[in-house]
Amino acid sequence: MSMKVHTRQVDGITILDLSGRITLGEGSVTIRDAVRDVLAKGSNKILLNLGDINYIDSSGIGELVSAFTTVRNSGGELKLLNLTKKVHDLLQITKLYTVFDIKDDEATAIAAFSK
C-alpha cells in the first residue's frame, strides 16, 4: 500500500495527514515532495499527522529527519502528531524521540507552534 497525503490548514499551521507506508521509494518521495510544496507556498509551520502510518522503515525515518531539518533550516517548525506504537518504538530505538516535538493531541500541537 502506498502512502497518501491530505493537506489542510488550521490556525496558520499546515497539517499533513499521512496514511499508509513510509518506505524507500514512493512513500519517502511523497513526504519529501509534500513538505517542499508547503514550504514553496510560503508556510513553514508543519504538523505531520502520522496516526494512519502503519509502517515505516529506515528510509522513512530518514525522510522524517530530512523534513525536520529542511523546515528548521527555512526558519520554520515541524512537529509530529499521533504516533502509532510501531513508529513511536522506532523513534525511541533511534533516539529521535527527543529530537522531534511529538504531540498526541491536535489542539495541543497547534498551540505549541510559535506565534
Added chain:
Amino acid sequence: MADSITSRVSFTLDSSLESVDKVEQTAEQYAKQAGFDEDTVPHIAMAVREAAVNAVLHGNAYDKQKQIHAAFETTTDSLIIRISDEGPGLDPEGIPDPLAPENILRGSGRGIFLIRAFMDEVNFRQLNPGTEMTLIKHRTPAQPGT
C-alpha cells in the same frame, strides 16, 4: 538436541524494490511459522527488509545485471536468513553510529543499526564479488549454561 533444519527456501531476485517486498513478505511468513510472537514478527520482517534494501540499493545499486540472493531457514533453535548481493562489498565497521550526536540528524544510515537492534545475531561475509549478511533470531531465549 541437534539443531536440525525444519524448513528452507531460497530465491534469486533482480535488484528492485519489488524484490525487497517479496523478501520482506517471506520473512514475515517464516517468522510466523517459526512461532514468534506478534511483536517480534514485524521486527524480523523489518530487519530482513532493511537487509534486502541494503543489497539492492547499496550493494547492487539497482543494477539490472546484478541479482540478490535470499535464503530462509528454520531450525529447531533459530530462524536464519541470508541475504547477499553482487556489489563492491561492505565494511560493517566503517558504518557511522547513527546514535552519535554528530549523526543523529542524518537522513540515512540507520538500516544496519535497526537490523542489529531487532535480530539476535548479525554476521557479514565478504563474497567475490558482494556481501552476504546473515540474520539470526533464536526461537527460544538462550538459557545459562546451555
